[in-house]
Amino acid sequence: MTARISSYRPGLVDLVAGQISREIFVNNEIYQEELERVFARAWLFVGHESQIPNSGDFFVSSMGEESVILCRDRAQKVHVFLNSCRHRGMKVCRYDEGNAAVLTCPYHGWSYATDGKLVGVPYRSDGDSGFRFRERDRNDVHALYPAGPRPSPKVRAFSDYLAAELGATTPDPDRR
Ligand code: FES
Secondary structure, X not given: OHHHHHHHOOOOEEOOOOEEOOHHHHOHHHHHHHHHHHHOOOOEEEEEHHHXXXXXXXXXXXXXXXXXXXXXXXXXXXXXXXXXXXXXXXXXXXXXXXXXXXXXXXXXXXXXXXXXXXXXXXXXXXXXXXXXXOHHHHOHHHOOOEOOOOOOOOEEEEOOEEEEOOOOOOOOOOOO
């Protein structure tokens, strides 16, 4: 371990003195490596159960540089979605927290249920939006992207602390 650290970034870590350089906190190259090596491969804390106690409660959090929506659906299931509209990628949720039956994108008005499914597209009957809304569009094809590897995003509760994963290589916390 010592050899690996000393060859990795000479001068940044002084193991004998127990000191680290402030460069670690401001260097963009190191930050980018952390996003790739740490944030994309670890369970990330996104919120606490108490922040979304009721159906429809939502809370905007972040995973690395991704804005994510933590919400509780009508069946009390907790979801973590990327805060990005399936239409043109606009930030769907502009509030930090709240309660809503649907989350509506401010750009062209697509709306999503709290389980992430697309439930509304304005002007869908005449095709003005360029998108013909059909019953099949309520499925996952046009739902909000779940945070984490599709098709099965992992959201785990550690006691009441909620964690989610961004990468597909996140270790299984149940394996020791
Ligand atoms: S970008 Fe969200 S509705 Fe168009």
